[in-house]
Amino acid sequence: MNFQKIFALFFRHFYLIKSSLPRVLDLIYWPTIQILLWGFISKFFTLYSNYYNDALGVILTAAILYDFLFRSSISFNMSFLEEIWSRNFTNLFIAPIKLSEIIVALIITALVRTLIGLVPAILLTTPFFGISIFKLGFPLAFLFLSLYLFGITLGLFVSSGLLRYGPAFENIAWSSLFLLAPLGCIYYPISILPEFLQIIAEALPLVYIFEEVRSILTNNTVNYSNLITALILNAVYLFIGIALFYYSFSQARKKGSLINIGE
Amino acid sequence: MNENIIEVKKLNKIYDKTIAVKDLSFVINKGKIIGLLGPNGCGKTTTIAMILGLVKPTSGEVIIKGKNIEKERINLLEKMNFISPYVELPKKLTVEENLKVYAGLYGVKNVNEKISELVNELRLNKFLKKKTGELSSGQKNRISLAKALINDPEILMLDEPTASLDPDTGDFVRSFIEHYSSKTNVTILLASHNMNEVERLCDSVMMMKDGIIVDTGKSQELISRHGRKNLEEVFLKIVRE
Numbered sequence: 001m002n003f004q005k006i007f008a009l010f011f012r013h014f015y016l017i018k019s020s021l022p023r024v025l026d027l028i029y030w031p032t033i034q035i036l037l038w039g040f041i042s043k044f045f046t047l048y049s050n051y052y053n054d055a056l057g058v059i060l061t062a063a064i065l066y067d068f069l070f071r072s073s074i075s076f077n078m079s080f081l082e083e084i085w086s087r088n089f090t091n092l093f094i095a096p097i098k099l100s101e102i103i104v105a106l107i108i109t110a111l112v113r114t115l116i117g118l119v120p121a122i123l124l125t126t127p128f129f130g131i132s133i134f135k136l137g138f139p140l141a142f143l144f145l146s147l148y149l150f151g152i153t154l155g156l157f158v159s160s161g162l163l164r165y166g167p168a169f170e171n172i173a174w175s176s177l178f179l180l181a182p183l184g185c186i187y188y189p190i191s192i193l194p195e196f197l198q199i200i201a202e203a204l205p206l207v208y209i210f211e212e213v214r215s216i217l218t219n220n221t222v223n224y225s226n227l228i229t230a231l232i233l234n235a236v237y238l239f240i241g242i243a244l245f246y247y248s249f250s251q252a253r254k255k256g257s258l259i260n261i262g263e
Numbered sequence: 264m265n266e267n268i269i270e271v272k273k274l275n276k277i278y279d280k281t282i283a284v285k286d287l288s289f290v291i292n293k294g295k296i297i298g299l300l301g302p303n304g305c306g307k308t309t310t311i312a313m314i315l316g317l318v319k320p321t322s323g324e325v326i327i328k329g330k331n332i333e334k335e336r337i338n339l340l341e342k343m344n345f346i347s348p349y350v351e352l353p354k355k356l357t358v359e360e361n362l363k364v365y366a367g368l369y370g371v372k373n374v375n376e377k378i379s380e381l382v383n384e385l386r387l388n389k390f391l392k393k394k395t396g397e398l399s400s401g402q403k404n405r406i407s408l409a410k411a412l413i414n415d416p417e418i419l420m421l422d423e424p425t426a427s428l429d430p431d432t433g434d435f436v437r438s439f440i441e442h443y444s445s446k447t448n449v450t451i452l453l454a455s456h457n458m459n460e461v462e463r464l465c466d467s468v469m470m471m472k473d474g475i476i477v478d479t480g481k482s483q484e485l486i487s488r489h490g491r492k493n494l495e496e497v498f499l500k501i502v503r504e
Contacts, residue, residue: 008367015360016353019394086353091410094315095368096340253319256278259312 072151
């Protein structure tokens with residue numbers, strides 16, 4: 001693992017972010033809008049529903065965590081798409097950089113992009129709604145780690161598709177998380193889902209992560225088995241994601257798609 | 264003694280049912296500039312891509328400096344580089360940022376020193392702080408050339424390096440390649456449709472058609488053998504046969 005190469009690729013994306021105010025604003029805009037929107041919806045629930053004791057806190061915290069997952073995944077995909085859009089793909093793959101170094105560079109870039117977007121949104125929740133996600137305490141670190149791992153795993157799945165099928169796979173990059181959201185049980189318990197969907201949902205780490213969020217916020221109890229299950233599932237999916245990325249690269253070399261991708 | 268730096272052995276590439284390259288074999292000696300000529304779609308780019316390890320051959324081998332590119336891809340790429348008008352550098356990064364990124368990717372030790380050397384040689388001083396996307400195609404071409412030389416390559420793949428350039432810039436690039444080659448003894452495989460360029464720069468020429476090499480030799484030898492006045496006429500004869 002050569003850190004000079006990893007940081008070189010990271011700076012390739014960092015230069016892009018710092019040179020463009022619209023890009024930074026775009027990173028901040030969507031999470032902020034999302035948090036404000038959900039904040040007002042949550043406030044409505046607090047005033048008119050007894051479904052949760054602390055509906056605002058639970059829903060807004062879940063929204064922030066879900067957005068962290070969304071940003072992680074999209075940021076990973078965006079870094080990859082930037083190479084395609086700028087027609088730099090071939091240059092990247094004729095440079096002496098290993099696939100593992102590309103993956104690590106994209107993971108670091110995704111984290112930085114995600115934090116740029118989400119930190120302002122997190123900071124806004126306290127003055128606007130009196131909510132702090134830090135109320136989750138120490139388990140918050142595990143929850144963030146789990147969501148980040150799942151986000152980059154989804155990023156790896158989508159990037160594998162981009163490698164194999166080219167820009168035609170781009171729309172999947174945007175819609176992948178919307179497809180998973182209903183199954184992730186972000187705002188409601190898994191029992192709300194029909195039974196056959198519960199079987200699929202149980203295979204997703206999201207269910208355990210958000211179940212734990214609700215458990216901590218409503219019952220003040222930490223169930224470490226949920227956190228461990230989520231981490232184990234994440235490790236399995238991450239391994240599959242990495243294997244798929246390597247396989248897609250090999251297939252792209254066979255099909256010759258690394259020469260003209262983006263054209 | 265001639266040192267074989269690139270050996271292509273019985274190389275084949277089939278995309279689905281299309282044969283792109285068929286039974287291709289050739290050797291390139293160290294320090295030589297070899298022209299690869301042929302009509303569009305004859306397999307030039309696929310051949311270059313297989314030498315760079317970007318495309319996996321269906322069968323056959325590419326041996327670079329005695330090592331198989333399929334087995335030692337990353338190590339071999341450290342001393343190779345490539346330029347093509349169809350491949351660009353990120354437009355939103357400044358010239359300096361792009362060169363720094365690629366210096367990092369190629370593990371260049373004295374990054375600032377190397378960039379400064381290339382900037383002076385390729386007369387890039389005025390553009391260093393400019394966004395790459397804001398430059399003219401001639402200026403971008405020189406930036407791509409700087410990127411291609413950032414790692415002091417021993418092997419350079421040039422795919423139409425002067426395509427779409429004005430005569431002045433084209434001549435500057437050709438003169439630069441000539442000078443750089445004599446100074447560094449770099450080995451160059453040059454794919455081009457500019458016959459004057461090939462006659463001027465190349466020690467030898469390979470003519471490709473339908474994925475195979477149909478003739479090879481020095482420019483003058485090809486011209487004499489085919490009874491034509493220049494390389495362009497040879498090219499047209501071969502393509503239209």
